Amino acid sequence: MKKITFAALSLLAFSAISTAHAAEKRYISDELSTWVRSGPGDQYRLVGKLNAGEEVQLLQTNTDSQYGQIQDSQGRTTWIPLSQLSTDPSLRTRVPQLEQQVKDLTDKLQNIDNSWNQRTSEMQNKVANSDSTINDLKEENQKLKNELIVAQKKVSAANVQLDDKQRTIIMQWFMYGGGVLGVGLLLGLVLPHMVPRRKKNNRWMN
Template identity: 80%
Template sequence: MKKIKLIGLTLLTLSVAATVHAEEKRYISDELSTWVRSGPSNDYRLVGTLNAGEEVELLQTNDATKYAQIRDSTGRTTWIPLAQLSEQPSLRTRVPQLEQQVKELTDKLANIDGSWNQRTAEMQKKVAGSDGAINNLKNENQKLKNELVVAQKKVSAANVQLDDKQRTIIMQWFMYGGGVAGVGLLLGLLLPHMVPSRKKKDRWMN
């Protein structure tokens, strides 16, 4: 009879000590498996196991025994030590997610590398085209310079020829002028002698 009363008091104490929670997600710690019990202490019988990383719902906790009441994916309600629950998904769940994230990031990096390589190739192509245009302009400029030098030489030669012709014309005018002056001088010297001789002849005839 005393044993029955003692068990009743224990159950009452445990029920008072239990803290009720709104249903929250929890995850079984990263071990191979963990045992679950029918009540909130090691004194209760084992009723099964849960796999590591399995998602469960937290129903309530018992602060005295550090146990938590949970509901698993099958709807079964059991108790498990609080230390074997985690607020974070297990590594078994997170590793595939991390691997997927790594794959996505790797793909993005590959796309970035490809896009960067394409842009670099386009820029190099543009630079090469600019270099070609610059070289063409340089060649055209040099060609124009050469043509300018040739034109300047032709102008210089034409100026020399013009100067020679001008000097020739001037010399010719000097020669013509000198000839005219010489003829005039000669006539001036001869005419006085020719005129008196005619007067003397006229006098002798008279």
């Protein structure tokens, strides 16, 4: 009689189970570890325990009792309240992923920082080289200016010497010319007295 009653209850319970369909991924709620049962209701015996965050496959649901039939990672098929299932990945699986993402981002930031430091160092070297080149050009420019000043002074001194020589030459020419003119005048005055005069023939005396 007890067997018949149990069979009847089982038929009534399973009659409310929805049609089975493709398994859907679910996760045990992170807030707790939960017991699983052999059937879709609290009246079924406990057959095991699943850890919070564990991934399972939802095979079918019972809308009356709000239980779902699941399959765990070990291949066991049991029932669990739907309220203890979640569609989002558990923190246990998400935390390592987030930690890996943080590590990847940290590595990228480190690479960016290293690249930036390298570029900054290269720019500083270029600026330093540019400053050195500019200083060399300034020194060369100042050197050329000094040489130009010296050359201008030499030219000025040469011009002064040339002017002095020209004046000297002109004075010499004046002196030579004056001497020649003086000698000519002297000769013009002296020579007539040095040449003997011829006596004139007196025709009347003949």
